[in-house]
Amino acid sequence: xxxxxxxxTNEFNEFAxxxxxxxxxxxxxIHAFTELLITNTKDKLNDNETRYLExxxxxxxxxxxxxxxxxxxxxxxxxxEGFDIIDIESIIPAVITNLETIVYKEKPEITMPDKYPxxxxxxxxxxxxxxxxxxxxxxxxxxxTQPTVTLNIKENGDDVTxxxxxxxxxxxxxxxxxxxxxxVKLHSDQxxxxxxxxxxxxxxIAKRHNTDIMVTSKVDQGSTFSFTLKKA
Numbered sequence: 001x002x003x004x005x006x007x008x009t010n011e012f013n014e015f016a017x018x019x020x021x022x023x024x025x026x027x028x029x030i031h032a033f034t035e036l037l038i039t040n041t042k043d044k045l046n047d048n049e050t051r052y053l054e055x056x057x058x059x060x061x062x063x064x065x066x067x068x069x070x071x072x073x074x075x076x077x078x079x080x081e082g083f084d085i086i087d088i089e090s091i092i093p094a095v096i097t098n099l100e101t102i103v104y105k106e107k108p109e110i111t112m113p114d115k116y117p118x119x120x121x122x123x124x125x126x127x128x129x130x131x132x133x134x135x136x137x138x139x140x141x142x143x144x145t146q147p148t149v150t151l152n153i154k155e156n157g158d159d160v161t162x163x164x165x166x167x168x169x170x171x172x173x174x175x176x177x178x179x180x181x182x183x184v185k186l187h188s189d190q191x192x193x194x195x196x197x198x199x200x201x202x203x204x205i206a207k208r209h210n211t212d213i214m215v216t217s218k219v220d221q222g223s224t225f226s227f228t229l230k231k232a
Contacts, residue, residue: 023067031060072197076125076204083209084123085232088153089116091127098131099138108138108147116153117160119229121209126229129205130162132198133213133225137166142220155231163226171217180213 034056042050092112096103103110119126134149141147145167152163171179182200199213206213206227217223 024064027060027064027067031057031064034060072128072201076201076208082122083120085118086121086123086126087116087118088126091123091130092116094127095130095134098127099135102135102138106138106141106147108141108149110134110138111148111150113151113153117155118232119160120232121229122205125205125208129202129227130164132202133164136198137164137168137223137225140223141166141168158231159228160231161226161228163224165222165224167222170219170221170223171215172219173217176215176217179215 034053038045038050038053038057045053102108130151134151137149138147148167150163150165152165154161154163180199180203182197202225203213209227209229211228214226215223
């Protein structure tokens, strides 16, 4: 039975990869030609017509992000490089690089640990896991407030627990079971743009590392997302 499940999963991953890859090209064409149309006709279009074309650009960009997320989600197993010893301090620059765009936009206050352990895991996937959790912590902040994010690392015997803590909008406890579902968004695009893949990818990475992501949160009081890895 396990072999059947594995075969079905692999087949689905291959199918998702092919479909996602094939969709990317037409989306890029729609995006590029619409932007070209806006540039070449900007003096001939009225405000409504320009807005319609800009909406097409925004929608195709969101569709591209969704396809990228689905592609990343489907390839997590196939792209594995195996577990190795990871010096967490050495991967922090890569995490910060992944956050450059949202950090530039939101200007968060980020507090990092004073010291970092070594753990066992897939280096690239742990970078993605930390990046996704910290990105969400910055993104879902209260209106007209500076985002505040803290990364805590606690060692307990052979376990190393990572906590990403924010003081943002928080999550209703009734929604905890939904936030890790692919493509599920709790907020409208008018409030927070996104495709609902960040936490799904993060949890799949955690599961592959024989752990899970725990969440504690209260509406308007912030959230804490945590996971535990084995010390190397």
